[in-house]
Amino acid sequence: MAQSLIKKVAVIGSGVMGSQIAAHITNAGVPVVLLDIVLKDQPDRNFLAKGAVEKLAKMDPAPFMHPKNAKLIAAGNLEDDLSKLSDVDWIIEAVLENPQVKADLYKKIDAVRKPGSIVSSNTSTIPMHILVQGQSEQFAKDFLITHFFNPPRYMRLLELVTGDKTHAGAADMIRDFCDRELGKGVVPCKDTPGFIANRLGVFFIQCAVNAAYEFGLTVEEADAVFSKPVGMPKTGVFGLLDLIGLDLMPLIAKSFLATLPADDAYRSINIPHAVIDKMIADGYTGRKGKGGFYRLNRDNGGKVKETVDLNTGAYRETAKVRLAAVENAGKKLRLLCEADDKIGKFVWSVLSQALSYAASLVPQIADDIVAVDAGMRLGFNWKFGPFELIDQLGADWMAARLAAENRVVPAFLQKAAGRSFYRTENGRLEYLGVDGVYKQVQRPSGVLLLGDVKRAAGKPITKNGSASLWDIGDGVLCFEFHTKMNAIDPDTFAIMQKSVGIINDSKGKYKGLVVHNEADNFSAGANLGLALFALNIAMYPAMEDLIKKGHETYQMIKFAPFPTVAAPTGLALGGGCELTLHCAAVQAHAETYIGLVEVGVGVIPGWGGCAQMLGRAFSKKRRFGGPIPPVAQVFETVSVAKVAKSAFDARDLMYLRDTDGITMNRDRLLFDAKQRVLELAKDYKAPEPLVLNLPGPTGRAALGLAIEGFRLAGKALPHDVTVSKALAAVLCGGERDFTTPTTEAQILELERIEFMKLVHTPETVARIGTILKTGKPLRN
Numbered sequence: 001m002a003q004s005l006i007k008k009v010a011v012i013g014s015g016v017m018g019s020q021i022a023a024h025i026t027n028a029g030v031p032v033v034l035l036d037i038v039l040k041d042q043p044d045r046n047f048l049a050k051g052a053v054e055k056l057a058k059m060d061p062a063p064f065m066h067p068k069n070a071k072l073i074a075a076g077n078l079e080d081d082l083s084k085l086s087d088v089d090w091i092i093e094a095v096l097e098n099p100q101v102k103a104d105l106y107k108k109i110d111a112v113r114k115p116g117s118i119v120s121s122n123t124s125t126i127p128m129h130i131l132v133q134g135q136s137e138q139f140a141k142d143f144l145i146t147h148f149f150n151p152p153r154y155m156r157l158l159e160l161v162t163g164d165k166t167h168a169g170a171a172d173m174i175r176d177f178c179d180r181e182l183g184k185g186v187v188p189c190k191d192t193p194g195f196i197a198n199r200l201g202v203f204f205i206q207c208a209v210n211a212a213y214e215f216g217l218t219v220e221e222a223d224a225v226f227s228k229p230v231g232m233p234k235t236g237v238f239g240l241l242d243l244i245g246l247d248l249m250p251l252i253a254k255s256f257l258a259t260l261p262a263d264d265a266y267r268s269i270n271i272p273h274a275v276i277d278k279m280i281a282d283g284y285t286g287r288k289g290k291g292g293f294y295r296l297n298r299d300n301g302g303k304v305k306e307t308v309d310l311n312t313g314a315y316r317e318t319a320k321v322r323l324a325a326v327e328n329a330g331k332k333l334r335l336l337c338e339a340d341d342k343i344g345k346f347v348w349s350v351l352s353q354a355l356s357y358a359a360s361l362v363p364q365i366a367d368d369i370v371a372v373d374a375g376m377r378l379g380f381n382w383k384f385g386p387f388e389l390i391d392q393l394g395a396d397w398m399a400a401r402l403a404a405e406n407r408v409v410p411a412f413l414q415k416a417a418g419r420s421f422y423r424t425e426n427g428r429l430e431y432l433g434v435d436g437v438y439k440q441v442q443r444p445s446g447v448l449l450l451g452d453v454k455r456a457a458g459k460p461i462t463k464n465g466s467a468s469l470w471d472i473g474d475g476v477l478c479f480e481f482h483t484k485m486n487a488i489d490p491d492t493f494a495i496m497q498k499s500v501g502i503i504n505d506s507k508g509k510y511k512g513l514v515v516h517n518e519a520d521n522f523s524a525g526a527n528l529g530l531a532l533f534a535l536n537i538a539m540y541p542a543m544e545d546l547i548k549k550g551h552e553t554y555q556m557i558k559f560a561p562f563p564t565v566a567a568p569t570g571l572a573l574g575g576g577c578e579l580t581l582h583c584a585a586v587q588a589h590a591e592t593y594i595g596l597v598e599v600g601v602g603v604i605p606g607w608g609g610c611a612q613m614l615g616r617a618f619s620k621k622r623r624f625g626g627p628i629p630p631v632a633q634v635f636e637t638v639s640v641a642k643v644a645k646s647a648f649d650a651r652d653l654m655y656l657r658d659t660d661g662i663t664m665n666r667d668r669l670l671f672d673a674k675q676r677v678l679e680l681a682k683d684y685k686a687p688e689p690l691v692l693n694l695p696g697p698t699g700r701a702a703l704g705l706a707i708e709g710f711r712l713a714g715k716a717l718p719h720d721v722t723v724s725k726a727l728a729a730v731l732c733g734g735e736r737d738f739t740t741p742t743t744e745a746q747i748l749e750l751e752r753i754e755f756m757k758l759v760h761t762p763e764t765v766a767r768i769g770t771i772l773k774t775g776k777p778l779r780n
Helices: 017-025 049-060 067-072 082-087 099-112 138-142 168-180 195-217 220-224 235-244 248-259 272-282 325-328 333-338 342-360 370-382 386-393 397-404 412-415 450-457 490-504 528-536 539-558 577-583 609-620 628-639 649-650 666-681 695-712 718-731 743-758 761-772
Strands: 011-013 032-036 073-077 090-093 118-121 145-147 159-164 185-188 294-297 302-308 316-319 422-425 426-430 438-440 467-471 474-481 512-515 565-567 570-573 584-590 594-596 659-664
Touching: 011 017, 017 032, 017 049, 017 067, 032 049, 049 067, 049 073, 067 073, 082 099, 090 099, 090 512, 090 743, 099 118, 099 138, 099 195, 099 316, 118 168, 118 185, 138 145, 138 294, 145 168, 168 185, 185 370, 195 220, 195 235, 195 248, 195 370, 220 235, 220 302, 220 342, 248 316, 316 397, 325 333, 325 342, 333 342, 333 386, 333 577, 333 594, 342 386, 342 397, 342 412, 370 386, 370 426, 386 397, 397 412, 412 422, 422 490, 426 450, 450 467, 450 474, 467 490, 474 490, 474 666, 490 512, 490 539, 490 577, 512 666, 512 718, 528 539, 528 761, 539 577, 539 743, 565 577, 577 594, 577 609, 584 594, 584 649, 584 666, 594 649, 609 743, 628 695, 649 718, 695 718, 718 743, 718 761, 743 761
Parallel strands: 011 032, 011 090, 032 073, 090 118, 118 145, 159 185, 474 512, 512 565, 565 584, 570 594, 584 659
Antiparallel strands: 145 159, 294 302, 302 316, 422 426, 426 438, 467 474
8 A cells, every 4th residue: 555645744723623633643643733823921832732732631532542642743833833834744724713814824824835735624614615715726726624523533524625626636635644544434525514414413403402392302311212222322412412512503503594595494493492592601511511411410429410301491310211112113213203102203303304404415515325324424423324214214105204294305305216225236235326326335445344245245154143254355254243242152152163164174265364343342252141140040160161162262263274363443352352362463443442351340361361461471572581570561451451542552551462453444444454364374374382481479479469559558359359369370370480381271271260260259240240230340
């Protein structure tokens, strides 16, 4: 792959968005010049930009994927440091949404920037033609809009808007960099108010708020519907407003009303609500204020979650709701809309308006429905875009119901009569164009999606209820989890072992294996529900068999004569982490949160995690001598269940090796992992089993002193001490001392013994039960 032409970037404006955009660019290893104005009566002329960098280091969630990235930002000011723009390749403007302020700044930038550099604005409210008005011809050619979503590290959408004069090379350079280096889903948009995601998302939110009032729903009821049941984030509608700030909505409304066409449907739904207006006036603007639709009441030292009454504005304790309509509908969206109660009417009211609005805006806001759906999935974290939701309802059903209610049926919806907006034809995904003709969904070069593979193949090579094996081409297979949270169970191991056998028996047809899935999380670890069931009925032999089966399976993966590459994203915890530790290589998505967290449920890593972490610690070139320092390093990581906050952080914790790859864009993860398999397969040799000189009783005594110190300081409770001592016993090699080598098989045996001792304790059973019931660890 050709290297990016963007080697240095400047961001003008160090506010919330500008500073976080700068931080995320450093996540790609690219240095950034961050400039802002000079404050009067402030001795430090770089005060704003410097202060922004300091704030970035303290933010949670962290905008930096690794703390060291902060050093890549050079803070400056617009009076003394404009000359620093002379050697940057991309200049991003993120200043006040004031056309005159931007126009004056652009002239200053144009005077000092180097030929061929690109300038873009992060605006979402000012049209392109106004931004380039009065600027030089060359500036207009090098200018575009790059609209990031907040927070830039975590929100994948980048809306890209080009003007009539923007040269193709500029757009291509930014698109490629943002895609490959920043991990963005780059969506081309038309130069219209709010572009795609904000135009549709704000309309949807306003419809939902209006309908909640109309049908008498509580905040909790509305959020219980427009969350998981319809494939939207768990924040719901009112929770989302709390997150983005209630006071932002009037500002967006003002912008929309000033720029949208006179007949735009948004004008008819922009209805004020007295309670919400009063909340904003009183400072109840959401999480950044005194609270919003939800708040935590800390009176009398407590933490009671409260919710606003939409009619009175008074707070009351948040209620848990169960909605019969939602439970009866299951995953069938049409059934939910057909429910003959306030919930069904509410859902239909919101979706019918929002989806009709989306259908009426193509091709006005984007050339095709693929861009619109991607915008809502990536910008608002919807699981399904508007046209995918219409397909769930049925285009004919929706059109018929709109007509029956004497409402306008959008022309594009009429064009889909008797058809769907998406279809699979000859194993390929197609979408309905605005001309009524189906077109193939195109993937960028270097993007390989397992969903496309499955669509083309029709059926896997082998499968059961927990996992499947797919052929992803060029002699590479892909092992896929598909349990709840991709938890690992005996059936998972069965398909994994079968996969190894299939490749071994293929006589060279298959070169290697990728372990990957397209769920939000790679694997949450072992199936704790199954474990708790076994423990509650004293099925200890079954539990021990599961430990042995895990050891056997992961050893097969590690010592297979072909390479296995794990390609995780999201959570990779416990047994999921242990699987990656046994693979020949890992190609991790940058947003991989990996860790051995077993101590939280009262056990230790039981599927070889201890052995593999010891192997990595002892093999480090730069480490203190003797056997205790590497053992102590592993103990420190595992005993407190450290989880990496990114793939880069995972390298520091040894969950990833320096030789493991990191992919910024998750859509490119499977392709990159496949290429890694093919590269390794050229001259692959399986590793030799570990043989380590562990410190034995001496090391265990040293770790015991540390454990006792934590206990005396109140940082370790009684069962923490028990679990930590079991971990220390394994890591130190049991009763063997430094002079007696300990084999990998012997470490695995120690794992099994100590693990089984722990699951016999009621404290461990209580921890497992609590985490399953509450999702929170029990300290006992």
